[in-house]
Amino acid sequence: MRLSPDALIYLQWGFVKLNATIVFTWALMLVLTVGSKLITRKLSTGLERSRWQNFLELIVTTIQKQIEEMGLSHPERYLGFLGTLFLFVATASVFTIIPGYEPPTSSLSTTTALALCVFVAAPLFGIKEQGVGGYLRTYIEPTFVMLPFNIIGELSRTLALAVRLFGNMMSGAMIVSILLTIMPFVLPAVMTVLGLLTGMVQAYIFSILAAVYIAAATRARKPRPKPEQKADATAAPAT
Amino acid sequence: MDTMTVIAVASICIAGITTGFGTMGPALAEGRAVATALTSLAQQPDASSTITRTLFVGLAMIESTAIYCFVVSMILIFANPFWNYAIAQTAGK
Numbered sequence: 001m002r003l004s005p006d007a008l009i010y011l012q013w014g015f016v017k018l019n020a021t022i023v024f025t026w027a028l029m030l031v032l033t034v035g036s037k038l039i040t041r042k043l044s045t046g047l048e049r050s051r052w053q054n055f056l057e058l059i060v061t062t063i064q065k066q067i068e069e070m071g072l073s074h075p076e077r078y079l080g081f082l083g084t085l086f087l088f089v090a091t092a093s094v095f096t097i098i099p100g101y102e103p104p105t106s107s108l109s110t111t112t113a114l115a116l117c118v119f120v121a122a123p124l125f126g127i128k129e130q131g132v133g134g135y136l137r138t139y140i141e142p143t144f145v146m147l148p149f150n151i152i153g154e155l156s157r158t159l160a161l162a163v164r165l166f167g168n169m170m171s172g173a174m175i176v177s178i179l180l181t182i183m184p185f186v187l188p189a190v191m192t193v194l195g196l197l198t199g200m201v202q203a204y205i206f207s208i209l210a211a212v213y214i215a216a217a218t219r220a221r222k223p224r225p226k227p228e229q230k231a232d233a234t235a236a237p238a239t
Numbered sequence: 240m241d242t243m244t245v246i247a248v249a250s251i252c253i254a255g256i257t258t259g260f261g262t263m264g265p266a267l268a269e270g271r272a273v274a275t276a277l278t279s280l281a282q283q284p285d286a287s288s289t290i291t292r293t294l295f296v297g298l299a300m301i302e303s304t305a306i307y308c309f310v311v312s313m314i315l316i317f318a319n320p321f322w323n324y325a326i327a328q329t330a331g332k
Contacts, residue, residue, distance in 0.1 A: 003317050069289075160303055167306030174313065205299040208292070 004107040004170065021107045028091055028104065059087075063207075070211040071219070078214060081121055085114065086207035089165065093199025096172075096192060103199070106169035108162065115162035118210045119154070126217030135217065161209060168202045243325045250322060254315040261308025268301045 002008065005020035012018065039052040049057075063083045067075040092103045104110045126135040139150045172195030179187045240248075276294040280287055 003313065069292075163310065164299065164303040164306055167303070167310050170313070171306070171309055201295065201299070205296060208296055209299075212296075 003174075004109075005102045005104065006107045006109060008102075020102060021104045021110060024092075024102060025104045025110065028088065028095070032087060032091060059083075066208070067211055070208065071215040072211065078125065078211070081117075082207050082211055082214075085118075085210055086203055089114070089203035089206055090200060093169070093196065093203060096195060096199070102173060103169050105165055106173050108166045111162045111166040111169075114165070114206070115158045118161060118213060119158040121210070122213045122217040125214050129218040138217070157209075157213070161206065165202055165206055168198055172198060243322075243329065246319075246321050246325050250315045250319050254312040257308050257315070258312045261311075262305045265301050265305040269298055272297055272301065 005024065008020035010018050010020070010023060036056070039050075039056055042050075043053060044050075060079070060083070063086060064075045064079055067078055067082055072078055089105055092105045095101050096103055105114075123135060126138070129135075130138075140147050141150070172191070176188045176191050176195065179191055272294065276290055280290055283290075
């Protein structure tokens, strides 16, 4: 029984393997880019709009509003990264309808790559907002003793992102393949529908968590008030 | 009992116990989370979108611990390195 599409190898030259994960990822990239290019060829700003343009506008404005609600004040800067994460994981899960398709996110390699993108992106956005010194100072935020815990926290939440997505996708595929031996057609069909639901929820969770990490890295830190100012504030109302 | 039997028995028993015990904690925690979310929804229905979104994010974080247990069970059953090593040893002999 295969644990991930990594084991299904189509071609091999030396140590370079062309496995099912890579082929399905390329197919997803092709569908997403060619589809978007076809829809955005003739954009109209008037009242007459094509159905597909409405659909894309719905997706883009919804993602933008969600990013803004997470606390990021200029959502258009992060829309490219976070929107792509959501769309890639969502379409990877939705295409399980097609027979013979295995989601590339059910392989630990793909999910680790996506989690590493978030791991690199959060400090990048933080440095762009606050500068290198300002961002590095957030690691010693409450006290200096918290430095190792903050670093370990960064690494563990990246690992959690990868394993959460991998576990959810892999368990869906594996349960369907195990149930095929018990009751063909009815039970696997129901479990595949449940897999679609969890796939969409996991896509949403992945991008929302990425937005939360970026928001935590780019938050403007308020300087703590000095003690003399506090004493003035308490002495002044007496007069 | 020789090495192969010991490895097989240990893997099978622990795989079952891991998923059995590992999913109890997250299930209880998710039940409490949903109950509290429903109470606060009943008290403030106009904050429902924020409450629902926070509920789903919290449920995903709680669910991940159950997923970790499931992944360990799957590794023990399907991609067990000790079993593969023992098989390679007996095949080499």
